[in-house]
Amino acid sequence: MATTQFDQIYHGLSTEVGKFRVAPSGMAWKGADSEGVVAMSSTDIKWAQWIRVARNFQLRVGMRDHRKEKFDGFLREDHDKLSSLLKNHFGITLEAREVSFKGWNWGVTDFQGEDLAFMVQDKVAFELPLRHVANSNIAGRTEVSLEFANPSTGRAKGLGDEMMEIRFHVPGTQKSKATGSDA
Amino acid sequence: ASGPREGKTWKRFQSFKGEAALPPEVDRLRIHVDRKAQTVILPIHGFAVPFHINTIKNVSKNDEGDFTYLRINFQTPGQLTGKKDDTPFEDPDATFIRSVSYRSPDSHRFDNISKQITELKKEANKREQQKKEMAD
Structure with a gap:
C-alpha cells in the first residue's frame, strides 16, 4: 500500500x-x-x-x-x-477531544499524565506540560503560580510569544493545587 | 435567556461557538486581540485560548533588558475591586486564572497589544454603563 x-x-x-x-x-x-x-x-x-x-x-x-x-x-x-x-x-x-472556546477564566484543573489540563465545562481549554514548569509557588492561601522554563533563546524569527508564568486563584482551602514535583 | 435582573446577576457570555470561529492569525502562537469577538486570544503551550474581555481586569507592561513583559490580570473572586456588584461569578468555588505573563523581544508589538486590550476593556465598560443607564 x-x-x-x-x-x-x-x-x-x-x-x-x-x-x-x-x-x-x-x-x-x-x-x-x-x-x-x-x-x-x-x-x-x-x-x-x-x-x-x-x-x-x-x-x-x-x-x-x-x-x-x-x-x-x-x-x-x-x-x-x-x-x-x-x-x-x-x-x-x-x-x-473537545476544546472549549467559551473565553472563560474559571474551570477545573485536572492532572492527566504529564499534563495539567484546565477544563471548562468538561472540555479542555489548554494543557500545561508539567515538565516545563521550572518553579511553582503558593502565595497566600488561595494563589498558586507556575513559572515556565524557556528553552528558546529568542533568536528564532518566527517564534511566538513566550508564556512565563500563570497564576491560579484556588478558593477551596482543603486542596493544595501545587504540583507535586518541580524540575 | 434569563431575564435581566439588576445587581449580582451572573451574565453569561462566550467568545466563540466553535473552533471554526477562531481567527486564522492564532496560528502564529502570538497574543491576538479579536475586537469583533470582544476577546483576547492567548497562546498557551500550543493551544489558542480565548478570554472574553469580561474576564480581563487590566494589563501591565514593563521592559527589562532585551525583553518586554506583558501581564494580563483577570477578574477573580476575592479581589478588592470596590464594586462588588460588577463581578458576580457563576461558580465562585471554581479554579480561576488570575494572571498570565508573556515576554517578547518586540517591545513595540507588546505596547500595541497592551493598548488594544485597554481600549477593548474601555469599550466594554462603556457599553455596560450605557446598559445600566437604559435599565434605570
Missing part, C-alpha cells in the same frame, strides 16, 4: 515545518530544514487523538512505552483521511 503524506506539519511546539507520512509500517515526521526524524512503528502505536490547537489541528499519538508525540498543522479536511488510515493500518480509532 502506498504512503500518504501530509505537508506543513509541525512536531511539538517547534517552528520548523515538515512532512508527515503514514504507511502500514508506521508513521514518521521529517523536518524540512533539520532533516530530523520522528518515527513511530506500527507495533508501538497505541492510541491517537485529534484536537484543535492554535496551528489548526493536532494529531497526538500515544506509544506503548508511554511516549507521546504531538504534531500540529493538520487541516479540518484531513480528519477523515487520517482517521481511516489509522484504522486500516494500525487498528486504532482517532479519538476527537
Whole structure:
C-alpha cells in the first residue's frame, strides 16, 4: 500500500515545518530544514487523538512505552483521511477531544499524565506540560503560580510569544493545587 | 435567556461557538486581540485560548533588558475591586486564572497589544454603563 503524506506539519511546539507520512509500517515526521526524524512503528502505536490547537489541528499519538508525540498543522479536511488510515493500518480509532472556546477564566484543573489540563465545562481549554514548569509557588492561601522554563533563546524569527508564568486563584482551602514535583 | 435582573446577576457570555470561529492569525502562537469577538486570544503551550474581555481586569507592561513583559490580570473572586456588584461569578468555588505573563523581544508589538486590550476593556465598560443607564 502506498504512503500518504501530509505537508506543513509541525512536531511539538517547534517552528520548523515538515512532512508527515503514514504507511502500514508506521508513521514518521521529517523536518524540512533539520532533516530530523520522528518515527513511530506500527507495533508501538497505541492510541491517537485529534484536537484543535492554535496551528489548526493536532494529531497526538500515544506509544506503548508511554511516549507521546504531538504534531500540529493538520487541516479540518484531513480528519477523515487520517482517521481511516489509522484504522486500516494500525487498528486504532482517532479519538476527537473537545476544546472549549467559551473565553472563560474559571474551570477545573485536572492532572492527566504529564499534563495539567484546565477544563471548562468538561472540555479542555489548554494543557500545561508539567515538565516545563521550572518553579511553582503558593502565595497566600488561595494563589498558586507556575513559572515556565524557556528553552528558546529568542533568536528564532518566527517564534511566538513566550508564556512565563500563570497564576491560579484556588478558593477551596482543603486542596493544595501545587504540583507535586518541580524540575 | 434569563431575564435581566439588576445587581449580582451572573451574565453569561462566550467568545466563540466553535473552533471554526477562531481567527486564522492564532496560528502564529502570538497574543491576538479579536475586537469583533470582544476577546483576547492567548497562546498557551500550543493551544489558542480565548478570554472574553469580561474576564480581563487590566494589563501591565514593563521592559527589562532585551525583553518586554506583558501581564494580563483577570477578574477573580476575592479581589478588592470596590464594586462588588460588577463581578458576580457563576461558580465562585471554581479554579480561576488570575494572571498570565508573556515576554517578547518586540517591545513595540507588546505596547500595541497592551493598548488594544485597554481600549477593548474601555469599550466594554462603556457599553455596560450605557446598559445600566437604559435599565434605570
